[in-house]
Amino acid sequence: MGAGSWGTTFAKVMADAVAEQGISVQIWARRDDAAHEINERHTNSRYLRDTKLPQNISASSDRQVVLCGADLVVLAIPSQSLRAELDGFKDLIEPDAVVLSLMKGLERGTDLRMSQVIAEVAELPENRIAVLSGPNLAMEIAREQPTASVVACTDEQTANWIAQLCSAPYFRPYTNDDVLGVELGGIVKNIIALAVGMCDGMGMGDNTKSTVITRGLAETTRLVLALGGRLDTLAGLSGLGDLVATCSSSLSRNNTAGRLLGQGLFLDEVNDRMSQTAEGIKSARAVFDLSRTHDVDMPITEAVVMVLEGMLSVENMAERLLARELKSEGELQ
Numbered sequence: 001m002g003a004g005s006w007g008t009t010f011a012k013v014m015a016d017a018v019a020e021q022g023i024s025v026q027i028w029a030r031r032d033d034a035a036h037e038i039n040e041r042h043t044n045s046r047y048l049r050d051t052k053l054p055q056n057i058s059a060s061s062d063r064q065v066v067l068c069g070a071d072l073v074v075l076a077i078p079s080q081s082l083r084a085e086l087d088g089f090k091d092l093i094e095p096d097a098v099v100l101s102l103m104k105g106l107e108r109g110t111d112l113r114m115s116q117v118i119a120e121v122a123e124l125p126e127n128r129i130a131v132l133s134g135p136n137l138a139m140e141i142a143r144e145q146p147t148a149s150v151v152a153c154t155d156e157q158t159a160n161w162i163a164q165l166c167s168a169p170y171f172r173p174y175t176n177d178d179v180l181g182v183e184l185g186g187i188v189k190n191i192i193a194l195a196v197g198m199c200d201g202m203g204m205g206d207n208t209k210s211t212v213i214t215r216g217l218a219e220t221t222r223l224v225l226a227l228g229g230r231l232d233t234l235a236g237l238s239g240l241g242d243l244v245a246t247c248s249s250s251l252s253r254n255n256t257a258g259r260l261l262g263q264g265l266f267l268d269e270v271n272d273r274m275s276q277t278a279e280g281i282k283s284a285r286a287v288f289d290l291s292r293t294h295d296v297d298m299p300i301t302e303a304v305v306m307v308l309e310g311m312l313s314v315e316n317m318a319e320r321l322l323a324r325e326l327k328s329e330g331e332l333q
């Protein structure tokens with residue numbers, strides 16, 4: 001569900017993974033012309049210019065056509081639209097289907113993760129909801145550059161089943177039962193990537209960026225532990241792995257948005273320039289609110305929120321962060 005850059009790319013991963021088993025993958029595209037292009041030319045030129053999609057992918061703008069008979073429903077739409085979109089098609093999901101979220105955002109207003117929104121709106125039990133997260137820049141994967149990822153579900157069998165369905169020669173999924181840790185790692189790294197992008201945009205060097213990445217991981221870890229997730233998850237692909245990929249890549253939309261802010265553009269101007277979803281812009285406030293609810297110190301997230309909401313200039317961000325009271329590096333609380 002979603003024919004954007006990651007929805008289309010992940011459809012290709014799955015189609016390549018299951019081609020020999022005679023399984024087909026169907027994409028729901030919002031626009032009729034996008035569905036038509038996928039069916040007729042096997043391309044999605046708006047998002048993946050050079051990629052030829054496999055023959056066992058078809059598309060439709062009719063959600064009923066796509067969901068009818070689907071054993072696995074994969075969601076790849078912008079996080080802030082999920083609730084409304086899902087409400088419109090939840091009754092079309094087959095009674096035993098599993099829902100997999102590819103999304104990396106936190107819902108504003110409720111501070112819920114996407115797996116929690118899915119559970120609430122579609123009224124599904126935990127064992128039928130999974131998330132996938134890792135260092136997965138869509139453009140690289142579309143070019144079949146090797147990477148790995150994590151399928152997280154509280155039910156081991158479900159996680160293994162999904163991992164089989166998306167294990168392609170260039171894509172290696174691991175499994176994990178720490179859904180919260182996997183999901184939050186993917187959400188918070190977008191905010192840290194905004195901060196790193198801002199450093200880049202202001203012309204700061206690698207020491208600065210490395211400091212933000214490392215301390216960004218420290219504050220992500222504090223949040224995940226406070227909410228009941230596991231430390232080892234943060235050391236894995238959906239934690240450190242995705243953080244490094246997103247913070248170092250010019251392909252990242254969050255990194256790019258941060259860089260534009262660092263170059264002095266206003267948020268409205270940045271939003272106008274972005275043709276794809278940069279989840280961190282909307283999720284930053286929700287993550288900060290969540291951290292306050294659980295009394296977790298997240299100074300980089302707080303500074304990013306202040307910049308996004310016009311309460312702090314990017315130039316004053318470093319001064320604010322470095323002037324805080326000194327403390328031990330090992331403090332996780």
Ligand SMILES: NC(=O)C1=CN([C@@H]2O[C@H](COP(=O)(O)OP(=O)(O)OC[C@H]3O[C@@H](n4cnc5c(N)ncnc54)[C@H](O)[C@@H]3O)[C@@H](O)[C@H]2O)C=CC1
Binds near residue numbers: 004008078102139277
């Ligand atoms: N692009 C990437 O490299 C990766 C993206 N993700 C996550 O996947 C999710 C989707 O991202 P992308 O596919 O990259 O986004 P995108 O901006 O490329 O595409 C979003 C798609 O959702 C569709 N859509 C459906 N309902 C919508 C609505 N109500 N409002 C707006 N758009 C709607 C759009 O038409 C579009 O096809 C995000 O949560 C993102 O963080 C995760 C890993 C990698």
Ligand SMILES: O=C(CO)COP(=O)(O)O
Binds near residue numbers: 254
């Ligand atoms: O999640 C991603 C890579 O794992 C994609 O990051 P962006 O949304 O910043 O492009």
